[in-house]
Amino acid sequence: MGPMARVEELWVDRGLPRAVDVILADRIVGGWRSAAVGAAEGRVLEFGFGSGANLRFYGESVKEVLAVDPSDLAWRAAQPGIARFGRPVTRIGDDAALIDLPDESVDTVVATWTLCSIADVEDALAEARRVLRPGGSFRLVEHSLSPRPSVQRFQRRVQPVWGRVSGGCHIDRDMSGLLASAGFDTGALTARDAFQFLPAKPWSYFVAGGATPC
Numbered sequence: 001m002g003p004m005a006r007v008e009e010l011w012v013d014r015g016l017p018r019a020v021d022v023i024l025a026d027r028i029v030g031g032w033r034s035a036a037v038g039a040a041e042g043r044v045l046e047f048g049f050g051s052g053a054n055l056r057f058y059g060e061s062v063k064e065v066l067a068v069d070p071s072d073l074a075w076r077a078a079q080p081g082i083a084r085f086g087r088p089v090t091r092i093g094d095d096a097a098l099i100d101l102p103d104e105s106v107d108t109v110v111a112t113w114t115l116c117s118i119a120d121v122e123d124a125l126a127e128a129r130r131v132l133r134p135g136g137s138f139r140l141v142e143h144s145l146s147p148r149p150s151v152q153r154f155q156r157r158v159q160p161v162w163g164r165v166s167g168g169c170h171i172d173r174d175m176s177g178l179l180a181s182a183g184f185d186t187g188a189l190t191a192r193d194a195f196q197f198l199p200a201k202p203w204s205y206f207v208a209g210g211a212t213p214c
C-alpha cells in the first residue's frame with residue numbers, strides 16, 4: 001500500500017469517526033436529532049449507530065436498540081453512553097445492506113446522516129422496508145441532493161473528491177426519491193436548507209421526519 005493510500009485509510013478508520021462527532025454535535029444539529037428520533041418506539045433498528053449519539057434522544061417507549069455500523073472505533077466510543085442508556089443495545093451487524101433479522105420484526109428503523117455513506121443504499125432501504133412491521137416507521141434525518149440547480153451542479157461536480165475524503169459519503173443522493181422507490185410513503189417528511197450559510201448548502205439540505213411502509 002502506498003503512503004497516500006495509508007494516510008487515506010488512517011483518516012477514514014481513525015480520524016473520520018471523531019470528526020463526525022464534532023460536526024454532528026448537539027449544539028449544531030441536536031434539534032434535528034430530537035425531531036427525527038424522539039418518535040422512535042419499541043424495538044429500534046439503527047443504521048449507522050456510530051458512537052451512539054442518538055441514544056440520549058430516545059424516549060422511554062424505546063425498549064431496545066439493534067445497532068448496525070462497520071466502525072469498531074465508534075462502537076468502543078459508544079460504550080459509556082450505552083451504559084447510561086440502561087436498556088439493551090446490541091450490535092447486530094456492520095452493513096445495513098444485509099440485516100440478519102426476520103421480516104416485520106422491528107417497530108422503528110432509525111438513520112441519521114447515514115444513508116449518504118452506505119455503499120448499497122438501495123439494498124439497505126429494502127432491508128429497512130422488509131424488517132419494519134406494518135404500521136412501523138423509518139425515522140431519519142439525512143442530507144440530500146438539493147432541489148436548487150446551482151447547488152446540485154456543485155454537489156455532482158465535487159462528489160468524486162468528496163467521496164474519497166469522507167469515507168464514501170454521497171452529497172448527491174435524492175433521499176426522498178430513494179425512500180419512495182424502496183416502498184416508503186414520504187409525504188410526511190420535511191426538507192429544507194438547515195443553514196443559510198452559503199458554503200454549507202451542498203451538505204445541509206436536510207430531509208427529516210418519518211417515512212412509513214406503503
Ligand SMILES: C[S@@+](CC[C@H](N)C(=O)[O-])C[C@H]1O[C@@H](n2cnc3c(N)ncnc32)[C@H](O)[C@@H]1O
Pocket residue numbers: 020024047048049050051053054068069070071074094095096097111112113114117118119120
Ligand atoms: C456521518 S456518520 C453518522 C453517525 C450517527 N448516525 C450520527 O448521527 O452521529 C455515518 C455512519 O454510518 C456508518 N456506516 C457506513 N457504512 C455503513 C453501512 N454500510 N451500514 C451501516 N452503517 C454504515 C459509519 O461507520 C458512520 O458511523
